[in-house]
Amino acid sequence: MTFRKIFFVAAAAICCAASATAGQASRTEGGLAFQAQGLNVRVEFYSPDIVRVYKEPVSRPCKKVSIPIIMKPGRVELSFGGGGGVATVASERVAVSVDTETGGIVFADKQGNIMLRDKDYGTQFTPRDDAGRPSFEVRQAFLLDSAEVIYGLGQQQTGLVSQRNQRLLLRNQNMSICIPFVHSAKGYGLYWDNYSPTTFTDNPQEMSFDSEVGDCADYYFIYGGTADGVIAGVRALTGQAPMYPLWTLGFWQSRERYKSPDELCEVVDKYRELKVPLDGIIQDWQYWGCDSNWNSMRFENPRYINKMGDPYYMRFLPKGEKADATGAEPRIKTAKEMIDHVHKRNAHIMISVWASFGPWTDMYHRMDSIGALYDFETWPRHAGVKPYDPFNPVARDLYWAEMKRNMFDLGMDAWWLDSTEPDHFDIKDSDFDVKTYLGSFRSVHNAFPLVTNRGVYEHQRQATSDKRVFLLTRSSFLGQQHYASHSWSGDVTSTWDNMRRQVAAGLNYSLCGIPYWGTDLGGFFASRYNNDINNVAYHELHVRWYEWGVFQPIMRSHNSSPVAVEIYQFGKKGYWAYDAIEKYTRLRYRLLPYLYSTAWEVTSGSGSIIRPLVMDFAGDSRVLELGSEYMFGRSFLVRPVTDSLYTWQDARRNGHQKDMADVASVDVYLPAGADWLDFWTGSKHSGGQTVMREVPIDIMPVYVRAGSIVPFGPDVQYATEKRWDDLEVRVYPGADGRFTLYEDENDNYNYEDGAYTTIEFEWDEAGRTLTIGERKGKFKGMLKSRKFNIVLVGGSTPAGDVPAKGRTVRYDGRAQTVSL
The missing domain is CATH 2.60.40.1180 (Golgi alpha-mannosidase II)
Structure with a gap:
């Protein structure tokens, strides 16, 4: 009997009594339970659209508590049927068929269209020792349609939108956010609920998740019908996204790093003097001082407490830095004055806080006293710095208490939770044997950023309801949207190829149901351009990346020292780079009512800000693997310019400018199913065609969907x-x-x-x-x-x-x- 016929049998048997049996499967309140391959298998409906499948060895039953899943199973009207070793259960939206001999499971919609197959004999448990505890390597295989397109897996740096025919190690690290979730163009999502390093493989034979450790095989099938429906299912499972303050949607300026309160405040003052809009300024690392004092969560760098020259505090001065040669009296003398000055200038300030502590800090010793430090090499290297254990609730309490006392109570507005993978160097297998509050580090690794962000969010919410939480973080996991967490794509190098890759990375991340994502505008490391802010080739790259930033959920310019990327570093009004940056900053602010309203749709209706074209034009096959453009909200089609068109690029020389009057063009595909108006000219175009759009340096192709x-x-x-x-x-x-x-x-x-x-x-x-x-x-x-x-x-x-x-x-x- 074919699987399609099985579902018609299920439909025919829909009137069977709820207590009837089907083969070797027994009915439960939420679905079915049976044994196959030596495994206990449970199929449980959480809602009419969401089905959990849970498998455990008969000889080793366990009780699993999920880290990201907050949804509890609801009461769902179910129909049962089957026969001949096949059992079926169906809600009003999803029909599930199980083969009680092979363990195969098939998911279909109520019309009998097969969505996904859990492969016959596709579950494997291989015994392994996990830091002295008997456990398993767990592998689960699925069958996809040959032409099916899938997305997701977090944020990968492959430059590809489709995740078919890939082999990826899903282990969080800088620039790679790893989420074992796939989103199919057929209208369903699949979340593999395992937090250990996991190898994802897709080939013509199967798609599989192979996790290094686990006591069970546990996954969720989410039927949405549309991409929006899938994302609504993810949010129902893992939590809705709260609103950010309006000011967070303005422009953020950052640098690695501002080295004194004066330096930071002068940037805000300069923007106000130039009358260029600005809402956020960021204090990056080393306000605490030297590496041994890493992340003390205190302003102990002598420049931040007006203690230059004090022998005690001078020992905290970062390595290689010297006292100011002039000995000039600082204008802004303390961190509190710095925060107050920013607020008086009608701006807000964010500060970098890490998930690790140096050996000179009080927090290091407090965490160590409760066994909440991980003993492996993290950033900065060779300084004795150790990550803390966010899975430990007492450690999370200590972490927030120090943030609140030393920074939040001073008026700090937002948090940059950096290195939330966490950074991990000279990796040894034994590093993953490190004990956490929930087990080995191996067993919970990829959930580290989720729990870190959740700890800060929940504590600030308990502290006050008058100030919305805003978190910037380098890593992420499924459900992180619930904790006001915004991720960026990591410390990418400033190249055109890297810029291009970020577009696809952001599209896949958004399709994991997490709406707030962005990049370091211009890239982080400008070594390709000799770290020279005067390199005209870098100007072109930065301008194009900046233009794209207007159409990212959070707009933040950031770069590594010695390059500084404030607008006034790019010349003066009348120079093409300066003028383009100013133009697009003002455009961002003009769009705030649209963007804030779109953010409300995110919060109230499980909406998305970055919308891969499959979300709105799934019927147009040409968009399914298109990674160069997307919808920004429901109205704007955005096509970033990701190639150099006007300058030479040579890492060893300054760029050489071409004749910018010779206007270049780029191709833009306008999806079928809508007409489109050029944002800049108002000219109208039919969908289903590629147009060549002229792109002078101050024009990025943007089209508006007719009816907007x-x-x-x-x-x-x-x-x-x-x-x-x-x-x-x-x-x-x-x-x-x-x-x-x-x-x-x-x-x-x-x-x-x-x-x-x-x-x-x-x-x-x-x-x-x-x-x-x-x-x-x-x-x-x-x-x-x-x-x-x-x-x-x-x-x-x-x-x-x-x-x-x-x-x-x-x-x-x-x-x-x-x-x-």
Whole structure:
């Protein structure tokens, strides 16, 4: 009997009594249980869309508690059937068939379309010693359709969007975020719930996960029907994403590193002087001083406490640094003054905090006293620094208590949790035998960043509801969105090839259901350009990467010393690099109402900001493996320019500029199923074709889907400088469309109690009317009346980043319709 026929048998047997048996399988409240291959197997529906499969050796039953899964099984209406060694169970959405002899499991939709096969005899348990504890290497194989396209696996640096025909070691490290989750273009997701280093293999014979250690084989099948549905399932399983403060969506400036409070504050002052928008500044490492004092979580570098010359504190000065030759009195003398100065300039500050401690720190000794340090080589090398054990709840309490006392209580706004893989050098197998609170480091390795971020998030939430948590972190795991965690792609080198690879990496990461991701704009290591900020070839790369940054969820410029990448390092107004950077910074701020509303869709509706084209155009086969462009929210098609078009690139020489009047072009594919308007010109194009778009240095190809309604904010110096009482609302005609404008108090958790408003805009293409719906909800200080400047894009109407004149509508919260 074929698998397809099996499901028709299941449908025919749908009226069987719930207590009936099917072959050797027994019915449970949530599904089926049976034995095969010497394994106890349970199939359990968590919801009509989500099925857990759990397998354990009959001789070694165990009780598994998942780290990322927070969903509990719900009561699901199920139908049972089968016969002849095959048992079936079905919800209203998913049908599951099990072969009680081979252990094979087949997942299908209710129409009988097979989604995924758990391979016959595809589960293997190989005994192994795990740090003195009997355990297993665990392998699980699946069968995919030959033409099926799959995504996910976190953030990999392969440059590929499709994860077919790959062999990857999933072990978190700098630049590689490893999540054993695949997302199929067929509309389902598969999460292998194991945190040990795992080899993912896909070849024509099978797809498999081979984990170094585990007591069970445990996975979740998530049926979404669409990519959005799959992501909604991931969020249901692992937690929804909270809102970030509005200011976090502005521009962030960072450098490795600002070496004194004066240096950091001068950057903020310079941006304000130049009237270039800025919301965030970041204090990277070594504010604590030397490597032996690594991550003390205290300002003990003498430059941060006005102790230059004090013999006690001078011992903390980082290696190779000397006291200022002039001995000049600092303007900003302490860390508290630094934080206060940033706030007075209407900006916010983030600080780098690591998952490890140097031997001079109090935290090192406190963690050591409770057995919460890992004994292996981490960054910085040869300094005696050791990672801490975030799986230990007491260690997490100590970690936060020190952060709160020494930084949060001073007014620190956000946290950069660096090296959350953690960094690990000279790797030996015995390093993974290190004991953690939950077992060997081997058994929990990939969950380290999840638990580290969760610890800080939960503690800050307990401390206050008046300040939203914002975490920047270098590593991640499934479910990290639930803890206000934003990942970036690691310390990538500044090359065009690396920039290109980041696009595909971000698309796959987003398809794991984690919405906030970004990159070091311009790349981190500029050694390709001799670390020379005056290298014109580097200018071109940085500008193009920066332009792309406008269309990343978080926009943050960062680079390794000695290169500094503040806008004024790229010349002055009138120089092409400076002008392009300023132009795109202002565009980012104009897009804040659109982006904040999209963030609300992420929080309230399991939405995504980075949307690989398969999410909106799954019916167009040409987009399935396209890794050069994506949707930013539901309106903008973004195609970063990832090739040098105007300068020579030579690592040993300064770049040489070509004639920039000779405008180059790049190809852009416009997906079928929609018409598209060029963001910069308003010209209209049909979908299903490739167009060549001219790209002068200040133009990155951006197209807007016909039917889009996009609110544009005012020109501001920081996100909350002006209220949104006079928004420009652009309608991009060609199809019906709608958009929901979201507003709240910007930086607290009152929205969780309903303190927010929404206004729905709806465009009727046939009637050429825009309906502005009734305002719903309320919050303290909300706008009761305002103006909307309605602009219909196209024809002679201006487009691009320049404000346009349209029809002014006064709005007091009541619905109205505008004819255009």
